[in-house]
Amino acid sequence: MAAQFERIIRRVKSSMNYRGSYSTRDILGSLVARWLQSGEWERLKQLPPPERHIGESVRRFILDRIDQLRRRGDHEEMPDDLVLVPDEALLTEMIEAAELRAWIEARIADLEDGVIDPRVRIPVPNARQIGQALRLHIGGQTQRQIASELGISLGATNKRILEGTNYLVVLQGIESGLGGGSA
Amino acid sequence: MNDPQVREKLARIANRPPGEWSKRLEHEFPDDPVLRMQALLWLHAEKEGPELEGSPPSLGEAADERYELTLRLDSGTTASVWQAFDRRLGRNVAIKVFRERDQSEALDQVLAEARAASDVVSEHVVRVLDVQYGDGHPYIVMELVSEYDADKGDVVLGMTAAACKPRSVDEIARWVMHVARGVHEAHLRNVFHRDLKPKNVLITPNSRRARVTDFGLAVSGASPDATHPAITLLKRGPSGPVSVRGTPEYMAPEQARGLPLTLDARNTDDRGVLVAIDIWGLGAIAYDLLMGRPPWLARKSDDLSAWEVAASTERPPPLDRRADGDRVPRRLRRVVEKALATDPKSRYTSAAELANELQDFLEKKPTTLDRSRVLRLALWSRRNPQLALTILIVFGLAALAAGTHLTVTRLQDERATLDRKVASQKAEKQALNAEVQESREELDETRQKLHSERENLSALEKSIAEERASYQTLIDAKEHDLQDATRSTRRLMEQLEATRRERRAADEARANLDKTLAEQRSVMEKNAKEREKIRKEREAARAERDAAQRERDAAVADRDRLDAELQKAKAAVGKLQAAPAAPTSARM
Numbered sequence: 152m153a154a155q156f157e158r159i160i161r162r163v164k165s166s167m168n169y170r171g172s173y174s175t176r177d178i179l180g181s182l183v184a185r186w187l188q189s190g191e192w193e194r195l196k197q198l199p200p201p202e203r204h205i206g207e208s209v210r211r212f213i214l215d216r217i218d219q220l221r222r223r224g225d226h227e228e229m230p231d232d233l234v235l236v237p238d239e240a241l242l243t244e245m246i247e248a249a250e251l252r253a254w255i256e257a258r259i260a261d262l263e264d265g266v267i268d269p270r271v272r273i274p275v276p277n278a279r280q281i282g283q284a285l286r287l288h289i290g291g292q293t294q295r296q297i298a299s300e301l302g303i304s305l306g307a308t309n310k311r312i313l314e315g316t317n318y319l320v321v322l323q324g325i326e327s328g329l330g331g332g333s334a
Numbered sequence: 335m336n337d338p339q340v341r342e343k344l345a346r347i348a349n350r351p352p353g354e355w356s357k358r359l360e361h362e363f364p365d366d367p368v369l370r371m372q373a374l375l376w377l378h379a380e381k382e383g384p385e386l387e388g389s390p391p392s393l394g395e396a397a398d399e400r401y402e403l404t405l406r407l408d409s410g411t412t413a414s415v416w417q418a419f420d421r422r423l424g425r426n427v428a429i430k431v432f433r434e435r436d437q438s439e440a441l442d443q444v445l446a447e448a449r450a451a452s453d454v455v456s457e458h459v460v461r462v463l464d465v466q467y468g469d470g471h472p473y474i475v476m477e478l479v480s481e482y483d484a485d486k487g488d489v490v491l492g493m494t495a496a497a498c499k500p501r502s503v504d505e506i507a508r509w510v511m512h513v514a515r516g517v518h519e520a521h522l523r524n525v526f527h528r529d530l531k532p533k534n535v536l537i538t539p540n541s542r543r544a545r546v547t548d549f550g551l552a553v554s555g556a557s558p559d560a561t562h563p564a565i566t567l568l569k570r571g572p573s574g575p576v577s578v579r580g581t582p583e584y585m586a587p588e589q590a591r592g593l594p595l596t597l598d599a600r601n602t603d604d605r606g607v608l609v610a611i612d613i614w615g616l617g618a619i620a621y622d623l624l625m626g627r628p629p630w631l632a633r634k635s636d637d638l639s640a641w642e643v644a645a646s647t648e649r650p651p652p653l654d655r656r657a658d659g660d661r662v663p664r665r666l667r668r669v670v671e672k673a674l675a676t677d678p679k680s681r682y683t684s685a686a687e688l689a690n691e692l693q694d695f696l697e698k699k700p701t702t703l704d705r706s707r708v709l710r711l712a713l714w715s716r717r718n719p720q721l722a723l724t725i726l727i728v729f730g731l732a733a734l735a736a737g738t739h740l741t742v743t744r745l746q747d748e749r750a751t752l753d754r755k756v757a758s759q760k761a762e763k764q765a766l767n768a769e770v771q772e773s774r775e776e777l778d779e780t781r782q783k784l785h786s787e788r789e790n791l792s793a794l795e796k797s798i799a800e801e802r803a804s805y806q807t808l809i810d811a812k813e814h815d816l817q818d819a820t821r822s823t824r825r826l827m828e829q830l831e832a833t834r835r836e837r838r839a840a841d842e843a844r845a846n847l848d849k850t851l852a853e854q855r856s857v858m859e860k861n862a863k864e865r866e867k868i869r870k871e872r873e874a875a876r877a878e879r880d881a882a883q884r885e886r887d888a889a890v891a892d893r894d895r896l897d898a899e900l901q902k903a904k905a906a907v908g909k910l911q912a913a914p915a916a917p918t919s920a921r922m
Contacts, residue, residue, distance in 0.1 A: 156378045163379075165433075178578045178641055185639075216642065272369040273340055273376055293408060313380060320379035321372045329371055 152329075159327060163320050166251045167289050176245075183242070184249040186212040192246060205242050251323075258319060259285045267318075270325050275318050277311065284311040285319075340369070348377055390416060391431050394470035401429060401475070407491070417478060417491070426489070427463060430474040430548075448474045451549035453523045458516030460536060460547035479536040479545055490539040495623060496532035501542075503656075506623040507666055507692045509535065509544035514616050514689035516546045521685060524599040525549060526608040530615025531584040532622050582641035583628035586614035587676055590644035609685070610678035616688055617673025617681075621650060624666075626657035629674065650674060666695055668703040 186192065186209050195203040261268070262282025267275050275281065280301065287297045298308040347358045355377055359370045390403030391414075405417040413432045420427050432444075445465050452462035464475035479492035500506045513535055517527060527534075527549055534548045578585075578592045589611050597604045622628045629650035632640045653667045662670075669691045675681045682688040691701045698717045700710045715722040 156375060159375070160379050178582075181639055181641070219638075219642075272366070272372050273344070293406070317376045317379040321375050324372070324375040329375065 155327070155329065156324075159323050159329070160320050162248070162251055163255070163323050164316065166248060166255055167285070167316065167319075180245050180249060182213055182216065183209060183245045184252065185216070187246060187249045187253065192250075205246065206239050209242055254323075254326075255289070255319060258322060259289070259315075262315065262318075268322055268325075271318060271321055273318075273321065275314060277314075281311045281315040281318070284308055285315040288312050288315075340373075344373055344376060347373075348380060352377070352381065392470035393429070393431065393466075393473050397466060397470065397473065401427070403429065403431075418475075420475075426478045426480065428460075428476045428478045430476065432472045445472060445474070447525075447549060450523075450525050451520065454516075454520045454525055454549075456516045456519035458512045458543070458545050459519060460545050462549070476547065479538060479547075481538050481540045483540060492536040492538050492545070494533050495535035495537055495544060495619065498537040500623055503624070503660075503663060503666060504696055505542065506620060507696055509537065509623065510616055510620045511689045511692035511696065512544035513546045513619060514685040514692065517612050517616065518685035518689060520546075520549070521609060521612070524605075526599060527612050527615060528589070528608070529580050529584075530612060530619055531581050531628070532619055535619060578641070582639065582644055583630050584615060584618040584622070585630065585641070585644045586611045586618075586678070587644060587646075588678060589614070590641055607678065609683070610681050612685060613673050613681045613688060614678075616685060617670050620666075620670045621653060621674060624653060624656055624662050624670070625651075649676065663695075665701060665704060666692075669695060669701060672703065 189212065191208055191212065195205065195208060258268075259282050262278050263286060264282070265279045267278050280303070283301055284297050287300060288294075292300065294305060294308045294312065297312075298305045301308065303311075343362045347355055347362070350358055355374060356370075359373050363369050363373070390406070392398055393401060393403075400422050401418040401420055403416040403418045406414055407417055407428060408415040413430050416429045416431060418427050418429045419425075445467070448462050448465045451459075452465065455461065460479060461477040462474060463477060466473055466475070480489045481492070482488075483490040495509060500509065513530070517530070520527065527546065529548065530546070534546060536545050536547055537543070538545070577595050578590060580589050582590065588607070593607065593611075594604075597608065599605055599608055618629050628640075630640045630644040632638060633643060638646075653662050653670055655661055669688070673681055673688055682691070691703075693699075694701045698713050700713050704710060704713070
C-alpha cells in the first residue's frame with residue numbers, strides 16, 4: 152500500500168509541475184494530450200487492450216499534425232515513413248499522465264467554483280481560493296507571485312497549495328480504489 | 335464524521351512519526367475505515383507535499399550542514415532554485431535542487447553539462463561553483479546574482495530579464511550584448527546553451543548588467559546530447575534520430591524540428607549548428623524584450639502549439655512597433671532580424687560578432703549592416719560631436735572666406751564691365767546727340783517746306799470749294815431731273831408690273847379654263863360612255879320588256895282562251911242545271 156500511496160502522490164505532484172523548457176518527451180506528451188482531446192482514446196478504451204493499437208493511432212495523429220505543418224510551409228525534411236513513436240508501454244504511461252493532467256485541471260476548475268467532491272471525507276475550507284492558488288501554481292507562478300496575485304500572505308499561499316495538493320491526492324486515491332465509499 | 339475536528343486530529347497525528355499514523359488513526363476514527371484511508375493518504379501527501387518556500391528540500395546530511403536554504407527563488411519542471419547561505423565560505427549562493435532523487439542517465443547528463451559549464455568564467459555568465467550528488471536531492475551550487483543597495487542597507491537579489499522591465503531600447507541592446515559576450519565565452523569552451531530566453535538572463539539590481547544562467551540544456555564537447563534516449567519523435571534519413579529540447583516560444587526553427595542526438599561540439603559542422611541555435615536564442619531574447627512577446631506563440635485559431643508554429647517555416651511577426659507604440663530603431667531591428675534569420679547560415683557566425691554589432695549600435699558606430707555613407711557620416715558626427723562641430727566651423731569659415739573672396743572678385747569684375755559699358759554708352763550718346771541735331775535741322779527745313787505746301791494747298795482747296803459749289807448746283811438740278819425721270823419710270827414700271835400681273839392672272843385663268851375644259855371633256859366622254867352603256871342597258875331592258883310584253887300578250891291570250899273555255903263550261907253547266915232531274919244513280 153505504501154508503494155501505491157507513493158505512486159499516487161508522485162504522479163499527482165509531477166503532473167502539477169509547470170514545464171518551462173521542453174524536451175522531446177514533453178513535445179510528444181503535448182501531442183499525446185492533443186490526441187487524447189481528439190476523443191480517439193475514449194473510442195479505443197471500448198476495445199479489448201490487444202486490439203487498441205495505441206501506437207498506430209498516435210502515430211497517425213502525429214502524421215496528421217505534421218501534414219498540417221507541411222501545408223503551412225516547407226517540410227520536406229519530415230518524411231512520413233520516418234516518424235517513430237515510443238513503444239506501447241511508454242505511450243500508455245504518457246497517456247495516463249496526459250489524462251491525469253486533464254483530470255487535475257478539471258478538479259481545479261471545480262475548486263474554483265467552490266465544488267468539493269462529496270466522497271472526500273476530510274473537510275476542505277476555502278475551496279475557491281485553493282482552486283485559484285492551484286491554477287496559478289500549475290501555470291508556473293512562484294508562490295510569491297501567487298501570494299501577490301491573490302492578496303494573501305506567503306504562509307497562506309503555501310497552506311492553500313498544500314491543502315489543494317492533499318485534496319487532489321486523496322481524490323486520486325479514491326479514483327484508484329483507495330479510501331472510496333459513499334458520501 | 336465530516337466535521338472540523340477531523341482537521342485538528344489530523345494535525346496532531348501529523349506531528350507523530352509516520353510509523354504511528356495507522357495506529358493513531360484507528361484510535362481516533364475507529365468506526366470509519368474510509369476516513370482512515372483518506373486521512374492516511376492526506377498525511378503521506380502532506381509529508382511529501384510540494385516544495386514550498388518554507389520547506390526546503392534536503393541536500394543530504396553533509397550539504398545540509400554546509401548550506402542553509404533560505405528562500406526559494408524559482409521553480410521549474412525538474413528543479414527548484416534556492417537562495418542559500420554557504421556556512422563554510424560565509425557567502426550567499428544560489429542552489430538548483432533537482433526533484434529527482436535517484437541517479438538517472440538524464441540527470442547524470444544534466445549534471446555533467448553543469449560541470450562543463452563551470453569552466454565558463456565570464457562577468458556575463460552566472461558561475462557554476464559546485465555540482466553534487468548528495469545523499470539527498472542532487473544539486474548545483476551557483477553564484478547568487480545580487481548587489482548591495484546602500485539606500486536599503488541590504489543585499490538585493492537580481493531579477494530575470496523577463497521580470498525586469500528594461501528602461502530603454504539601448505538597455506535592451508546592452509543586456510543582449512552582455513549575454514552574447516557570456517555565451518561567446520561559453521562557446522570558446524565548447525559549451526552551448528540551447529535554451530536562451532529572458533527567464534535565463536539575470537539582471538543585477540543596481541548596475542543593471544545582464545548575466546546568463548541555467549546551462550541546463552547545454553551541450554559541451556565532453557558530453558554529446560543523449561538525454562531521453564528512449565524517446566525518438568522524428569527521424570531523418572542519413573542523420574539518424576533527432577531530439578527536440580528547449581522552450582517552444584524561443585526555439586530556433588531547426589531546433590524545433592529536432593536536432594540529431596549525436597551532435598558533438600567538437601565537430602566543426604555540429605559546432606556551427608549549435609552556435610546558430612544560440613545566436614537565434616540571443617535574437618529571441620532581444621525580440622521578446624523589444625516586443626514584449628516571444629517570437630513564437632501558440633495559435634488557438636489554428637489549434638497550433640508554439641512548438642508547431644516554431645517548427646513551421648513561418649517568420650516571427652515583424653519587429654516594427656513596441657508594445658508602447660514606439661518604433662524599434664531600424665539599425666537595431668536589422669541586427670535582431672539577422673540573428674533571427676530562418677536560414678542558420680544567414681545568421682551571425684559567432685555570438686561575439688553579434689555582441690560587437692550591438693556594441694557598435696550602442697556606441698553609434700556603423701554596424702556591418704549599415705552601408706549607407708550618409709548614415710555612416712551621421713553616426714560619426716553623433717559619436718564625435720565636438721570634432722564634428724569644429725570641422726563644421728572651420729569648413730564654414732573657410733567657405734565664408736572663399737565665398738567673400740569670390741564675391742569681391744565678382745563685384746570688381748562686374749564694376750569694370752559696368753565702367754566699360756558706361757564709356758561705350760557715353761560715346762553712343764554723343765553720336766546720338768549729333769544725329770539728333772542733324773535730324774532737328776532737317777526737321778525745321780521740312781517744317782518750312784510743309785508750311786509753304788500747306789499754304790498752296792489752302793489756296794487749292796479754296797478754288798476746289800468754289801468749283802464744288804458750282805458743280806453742286808448743277809448736280810442738284812440734274813438730280814432733280816433725274817428724280818422726276820425716276821418717278822415716271824417707277825410709274826411705268828408699276829403699270830408694267832400690273833399688266834404683267836393681269837397677264838399672269840389671265841394665263842392662270844386660261845390654264846384653269848383649259849383644265850376645266852379638259853375635265854369637262856373627260857366628264858363628257860365618261861358621260862357619253864355611260865350614256866352608251868345606259869342606252870345599251872335600256873335596249874336590253876326594252877328587249878326584255880318586249881319579251882315580257884309578248885309573254886303577257888300570250889298570257890292574256892291564254893287567259894282569254896281560258897275565259898272563253900270557262901264561259902263555255904259555265905254555259906254547259908247552266909244547261910245541265912236547267913235540264914230535268916236525272917235519276918240519282920245517273921248522278922252517282
